[in-house]
Amino acid sequence: MSLVLDWNNNQSKFEIPETWITMLNEILQLAAANEGLTSGEVTLTFTDNEEIHELNKTYRGIDRPTDVLSFAMNDDGVDELDIIFEVDSEDELDPISGMLGDIIISVERAEEQRLEYGHSLEREIGFLFVHGFLHLLGYDHQDEQSEAEMTAKQEAVLQQVGLTR
Template identity: 40%
Template sequence: MDLQIIDETNQVSQHQLDLVKGILHCASEYLNLPENTEMSVTLMNNEHIHQINKKYRGIDKPTDVISFAMEENGDESDIILPDDFNFDVPKNIGDLMISMDKVKEQAEYLGHSEDRELGFLTVHGFLHLNGYDHMRAEDEKEMFGLQEEILDDYGLQR
């Protein structure tokens, strides 16, 4: 996976950066994504995610994670390639934004480690980028079950 991680806070530890990278690689293998899949993760504070949440979702408060998926049925027919073109176009699944302030707050509230919370939010957002949601009970059961499987496989059990 081609992964770009941006730490806007300049306070995220190397351990946490490695955790995000590792769990996303684990999750991408779990979903059998192509090796040339691309995505980005931006780690930010509550103030910045609040601005994004208000602008793009109309919700005037900070949130823990926001997923911006690329078009699920993107039309690549607008791209003109030579007939002898022999290159796999990478699949860009989108961008995640995670509030590191919320990671700390929610880990404390839920009584588990910040690693567990960061891993959970990363996998949760990643699954949204890959078309999973939890709007209906059966979808929630599938998505949350898959989240737990990935987190357990990576070693971030509750």
């Protein structure tokens, strides 16, 4: 099994170019390889601020839109995820739970942020995707040390695909 990206588009404000999907597949492969993963499945949904606001309110109790949400299949049900999957001797994800989880990106919020930060929408989508992927694996940014680690991992992947600021 290899790493698979399934995606769908639940918003109508922005076209999702095929080049984004190619880029996100490359990001997935690089980020997974950096973590020692060679198999698994990620589902990505593009949405708008209204839908992600509702999801954020329902699942996180935060009554506002956000840019990206991640729902890990290996969630241990506690406040924040720990890295709870184990890689076997062949660097394969446990075959019973090949689904890593879902990433939901508000393209509308990504557009707002890319204008704020002064870079391309493609770069912002790439950043949000790798950020969400690392959350699926249990990484977080609750304190300075974990935020620095996550930021370094994100930037390394974005550099590898040429998505610099």
